[in-house]
Amino acid sequence: xxxxxxxxxxxxLVERSLAAVGTLHEGRPFVSMVPFxxxxxxxxxxFVVHVSRLAAHTRDMHVSPEVCLMVTAAExxxxxxxxxxxxxxxxxxxxxxxxxxxxxxxxxxxxxxFPDSSMLxxxxxxxxxxxxxxxxxxxxxxxxxxTLPPEKLAxxxxxx
Numbered sequence: 549x550x551x552x553x554x555x556x557x558x559x560x561l562v563e564r565s566l567a568a569v570g571t572l573h574e575g576r577p578f579v580s581m582v583p584f585x586x587x588x589x590x591x592x593x594x595f596v597v598h599v600s601r602l603a604a605h606t607r608d609m610h611v612s613p614e615v616c617l618m619v620t621a622a623e624x625x626x627x628x629x630x631x632x633x634x635x636x637x638x639x640x641x642x643x644x645x646x647x648x649x650x651x652x653x654x655x656x657x658x659x660x661x662f663p664d665s666s667m668l669x670x671x672x673x674x675x676x677x678x679x680x681x682x683x684x685x686x687x688x689x690x691x692x693x694x695t696l697p698p699e700k701l702a703x704x705x706x707x708x
Contacts (some may be wrong), residue, residue: 556633556688557704560619561586561595565661569597569679570616571608583665584617586705587657587678589650593638593702594678596658598665601673609641615679616689628691636685637701644676654678 567584570577582597582605596619599606609615623631644651654676659666668674681698688694 551687553694554687554704555633557686557701560621560633560635561701563707564619564621567582567595567617567619569605570618571605572612572614573604573608574625578604583662584679585621585658585661587701588705589653589655591702591706592680593698593705594654594680595637596654597677597679598658598662598668598674598678601675606675606677610643613641615639615641616627617679631689633689634687637681638680638683639679639681642678642680644678650678651676652656676685 563702566581567585568579569582570579573580573640580603581597585596587594587596599609601607615638617637618641619637623629623632635694645652655669658676659669682699683698684696684701686696
C-alpha cells in the first residue's frame, strides 16, 4: 500500500477521536457519535468504544451486531468538503465483559486515548465494545477511493 494511503489511514484511525457509528434502530438506519480507540494485537485490529446501555446505539448493537463506523478528517479551508479524507468501516460489534481475557487490553487502549474517561469505568451501565472491521472504503480525496480488507487497516496502524 502506498505510503500516502497509510499516512491517511493512520491520521484517521489513530489521530482522530470520534466516529459516526451506524446501527439498525428498530429496523431503520440510525447514526450516532462515539469516541473510539484502535487496538492492534497480533495483527488483529479492533476499534474500542465504551458505551452506556442507556444509549440507543448500545441497545441496537445488542440486537444486531453489524455496524458501520465512519471517521472523517477535519475540515479545512484548503480542502473542498467533497474531498475531505474519510473511511467507512463495515464491522461486527462484540460486547466484551470484564471477565473476558481481552478486556484489560481493550480497556487500556481506550484509556490511553481517553484518560479522563477512567471514572466512566466505575459506572455499571457502561460496556466495552470491540468493533472488528470486515472491510473498509477509504476516500482519500477526489478520484482516490478504494476498498480495503481489514488487514490493510491493521498494516497502516502497525506502521506508525
